[in-house]
Amino acid sequence: MTADSVTTAAPTPARHRPSVMDVARLARVSVGTVSNVLNRPERVSPRTRSRVESAIAELEFVPSESARQLRAGRARSVGAIVLDVGNPFFTALTRGVEDRIGADGLALLVSSSDDDPERENRALQLYEQHGVRGVLVTPASAERADLHALRARGTTVVLMDVDGEDELPSVSVDDVLGASLPVAHLLELGHRRIALFNGPLTIHQCADRLAGARLAVVNAGLDPDEVLVEMPLPSLNAEHGTLAAERLLALPESTRPTAIFCVNDLVALGALSTLVRAGVPVPDGVAVVGYDDVPWAAMLVVPLTTVRQPTHEIGWTAADLLLRLDGEDAVGPTRVRFAPELVVRRSSDPGA
Amino acid sequence: MTADSVTTAAPTPARHRPSVMDVARLARVSVGTVSNVLNRPERVSPRTRSRVESAIAELEFVPSESARQLRAGRARSVGAIVLDVGNPFFTALTRGVEDRIGADGLALLVSSSDDDPERENRALQLYEQHGVRGVLVTPASAERADLHALRARGTTVVLMDVDGEDELPSVSVDDVLGASLPVAHLLELGHRRIALFNGPLTIHQCADRLAGARLAVVNAGLDPDEVLVEMPLPSLNAEHGTLAAERLLALPESTRPTAIFCVNDLVALGALSTLVRAGVPVPDGVAVVGYDDVPWAAMLVVPLTTVRQPTHEIGWTAADLLLRLDGEDAVGPTRVRFAPELVVRRSSDPGA
DNA sequence: TAGGCTGCGTGAAACGATTCATTGAGTGTG
DNA sequence: CACACTCAATGAATCGTTTCACGCAGCCTA
Numbered sequence: 169m170t171a172d173s174v175t176t177a178a179p180t181p182a183r184h185r186p187s188v189m190d191v192a193r194l195a196r197v198s199v200g201t202v203s204n205v206l207n208r209p210e211r212v213s214p215r216t217r218s219r220v221e222s223a224i225a226e227l228e229f230v231p232s233e234s235a236r237q238l239r240a241g242r243a244r245s246v247g248a249i250v251l252d253v254g255n256p257f258f259t260a261l262t263r264g265v266e267d268r269i270g271a272d273g274l275a276l277l278v279s280s281s282d283d284d285p286e287r288e289n290r291a292l293q294l295y296e297q298h299g300v301r302g303v304l305v306t307p308a309s310a311e312r313a314d315l316h317a318l319r320a321r322g323t324t325v326v327l328m329d330v331d332g333e334d335e336l337p338s339v340s341v342d343d344v345l346g347a348s349l350p351v352a353h354l355l356e357l358g359h360r361r362i363a364l365f366n367g368p369l370t371i372h373q374c375a376d377r378l379a380g381a382r383l384a385v386v387n388a389g390l391d392p393d394e395v396l397v398e399m400p401l402p403s404l405n406a407e408h409g410t411l412a413a414e415r416l417l418a419l420p421e422s423t424r425p426t427a428i429f430c431v432n433d434l435v436a437l438g439a440l441s442t443l444v445r446a447g448v449p450v451p452d453g454v455a456v457v458g459y460d461d462v463p464w465a466a467m468l469v470v471p472l473t474t475v476r477q478p479t480h481e482i483g484w485t486a487a488d489l490l491l492r493l494d495g496e497d498a499v500g501p502t503r504v505r506f507a508p509e510l511v512v513r514r515s516s517d518p519g520a
Numbered sequence: 521m522t523a524d525s526v527t528t529a530a531p532t533p534a535r536h537r538p539s540v541m542d543v544a545r546l547a548r549v550s551v552g553t554v555s556n557v558l559n560r561p562e563r564v565s566p567r568t569r570s571r572v573e574s575a576i577a578e579l580e581f582v583p584s585e586s587a588r589q590l591r592a593g594r595a596r597s598v599g600a601i602v603l604d605v606g607n608p609f610f611t612a613l614t615r616g617v618e619d620r621i622g623a624d625g626l627a628l629l630v631s632s633s634d635d636d637p638e639r640e641n642r643a644l645q646l647y648e649q650h651g652v653r654g655v656l657v658t659p660a661s662a663e664r665a666d667l668h669a670l671r672a673r674g675t676t677v678v679l680m681d682v683d684g685e686d687e688l689p690s691v692s693v694d695d696v697l698g699a700s701l702p703v704a705h706l707l708e709l710g711h712r713r714i715a716l717f718n719g720p721l722t723i724h725q726c727a728d729r730l731a732g733a734r735l736a737v738v739n740a741g742l743d744p745d746e747v748l749v750e751m752p753l754p755s756l757n758a759e760h761g762t763l764a765a766e767r768l769l770a771l772p773e774s775t776r777p778t779a780i781f782c783v784n785d786l787v788a789l790g791a792l793s794t795l796v797r798a799g800v801p802v803p804d805g806v807a808v809v810g811y812d813d814v815p816w817a818a819m820l821v822v823p824l825t826t827v828r829q830p831t832h833e834i835g836w837t838a839a840d841l842l843l844r845l846d847g848e849d850a851v852g853p854t855r856v857r858f859a860p861e862l863v864v865r866r867s868s869d870p871g872a
Numbered sequence: 873t874a875g876g877c878t879g880c881g882t883g884a885a886a887c888g889a890t891t892c893a894t895t896g897a898g899t900g901t902g
Numbered sequence: 903c904a905c906a907c908t909c910a911a912t913g914a915a916t917c918g919t920t921t922c923a924c925g926c927a928g929c930c931t932a
Contacts, residue, residue, distance in 0.1 A: 185673070185674065187917090187918050187919080188918065188919065188920095189918080197881075197882090198881065198882045198883060199882090199883075199918090199919080199920090200881070200882060200883065200884095200920085200921080200922090201880085201881060201882075202919095203919070203920055203921085204880095204881085204920095206919095206920095207920080211879085211880075211881095212880075212881085213879080213880060213881090216880080216881080228669075228673060230645075230648050230649055230673070231649055231918085231919075232590070232649070232651060232917085232918055232919070233586075233649040233650045233651060233919095234585075234586040234587075234589040234590045234595065234650075234651055234917090234918080234919090235586075235590050235887090235917070235918035235919040235920085236918080236919050236920070237586040237887095237919090238584070238586045238587050238590050238886095238887045238888065238889085238917090238918080238919070238920095239886075239887050239918085239919050239920045239921080240887085240919080240920065240921095241887075243586065245629070245650070252615075253605070253611060253614055253615055253618065254611050254612055254615045256608070256611075259605060259606055259608075259611050260606055262605055262630075263604075263605055263606045263632065266605065266630070266631060266632060270631065273646070275629050275631075275646055275647070275650060276629065276630055276631060277597070277627050277628065277629055277630075278614075278618070278628055278629075278630045279618060279622065279627075279628060280615065280618060293582075294625070294627055295627070296582050297582055297583055297584070297585040298585045298586075298597070298627060299584060299585060299586055317580075321537070321580060321582070322537065406815075406816060406818075406819040407819075409819075410819070434815070434816065434819075437816055437819050437820075438819055440821075441819055441820060441821045444821045445821060463758075463786070464758060464786065464789055464816065466758075467758040467759075467761075467762070467786075467789050467790055467793055468789075468793060468820075468821075469792075469793045469796045469797060469820075469821050539887090539888050539889080540888065540889060540890095541888080541889095549911075549912085550911065550912045550913060551888090551889080551890090551912090551913075552890080552891080552892090552911070552912060552913065552914095553910085553911055553912075554889095555889065555890055555891085556890095556910095556911085558889090558890095559890080563909090563910080563911095564910075564911085565909085565910060565911090568910075568911080583888085583889070584887085584888055584889065585889095586887090586888080586889090587887070587888035587889040587890085587917090588888080588889050588890075589889090589917095590887090590888080590889075590890095590916090590917045590918065590919085591888085591889055591890045591891080591916070591917050592889085592890070592917085593917075
């Protein structure tokens, strides 16, 4: 095949895309009728309808969404802004949103804010211009001024993975509970010194999980300051899990924690691998608990005890809430909070 | 806060969203001038411009993308259809697409086809109606009739992760090379019986990787039928990696492969964990190699040798290609193929 | 048979931005 | 002083739908 033949293979040169008028002409009806066939087929007699339908097929007519939207006022799309689509948590969230949105034949606009209010705002503006039906946001900045302004201008906003402290609707997970479950579990197993591989408390999830851990200790009638050993990590990845585990192993036997609660599974993986490589038996030497229940958590050499969050469901529910709010028949709760679930595996329980 | 006060807090009731006309009126200019301020500010005198700009600010004017698009003919958005946004590979791909698309201020429409031609086609129709500038697709079906039809109707189409056997532009990875690299590596280390934990050959990646494995053996002057032991898996997850590893361990010592090449890292994880738990030393007893280089591959108890694919770059490049093709100044290659890279770690090389 | 329905279809008026031929004011030149 | 020329700004036409007030048969009922 020569370069020429490739050129010739190019799509039909500048043929005008057919409009309702072209269809109407071919089917010998008015444009209104074509529109009716498209949107309220029951109002058109079968004869006429089939004539219009074959005209549509013959011309390969594709309705223009922008024209429809211009007239109808509302778009058939929804925007979602997450911290990072590359992160498994948000990935599952997005998939949940997509599943709900797609059921209504709506399109999903996605972008990542990278936790940068600047980027978040750019995406918000873009989506507002596109006239989306609403926006699902995992907010980057603590101050929600942009979001409130957007809402005031008429766009529905639903927060995800954050509890709407203000009056914005939201769908979130109870991180306090999510941390108290595994810590209670460790206490029950007899652990009395528990390390917390936590992240910076400016991240609200980290702050909530610290609170949850303390709560569990208090509920057990113990003193959190004695039981919990906070070991903050600058960044929540496996490397820092490794480093923190090494620091932990360097502690004298007498004061060394016998269990580690990690703020996520990646950190737990780093910690776990370090312990195993150092010859420390898990869970008998040191128990390890993670958070998130990533797909590979159950498959590690020592299967990982962890906390499962209903990520897909959060996304689905947030989208559902958005559509409900948009539907004017706004009934039902506007602030949903899911309970996470403890998944016990060998890394904490020798019997599992 | 009572339910009543919540109701009262609702956004301004049905206030009309301002249009260019409102802005023009307030700024005492014509609509054309407002449009110029928006799109070609340099053509407007500074005095007038600032008057218009403050009117825009005062009214909180947000231009309607659908009106713009209706007139301009082309949308400021791009569609992407992948097999599953929940899959890390596609997740990274999507992020690459987003990064390229976002740089041009375009919006990204995303959906998952779940490898279902039906769903894929629905998404294609939706995006065509939205008038997207082009569509990036990881095709579900082998037959590309819909895609060709779409292209013929004027929408730019770029395939991802698939080599454009037909004349459609594409961005892909060389899977044959991707499999031959690790197999050559294993042969070099002295392995003469290598198990292939592969998936169904109907998946083109699996077929290509089998071909690549055989190629490497042939290149080493050996007989593929003697060296390679194909152990097909019905599904590419960690559980089946575990099962296959158990089958492998059940083979008599004399014929048992000394190395496993897995079609992805999840399968490799299943295999690795099973070996370690069975007390088989890795890599000295059995070496393991994966594919994908997922974020946790380096952090396992035995860090995993694997093949890294430039996923982010594939997405970025595909989006870049799309925009170039759309730009009419269509120069440069329309079929890009990336080379994967072998990442050697301890699971194959004791010295690593 | 008049009057009132019902069911189908009609076609013009939006929707809100962009474009472009045109007007008008101001400036420099012969 | 008339003329050409530039730079700003104008405003009507346009994009492709949806909507809605009407018209027109045909049919039933009184």
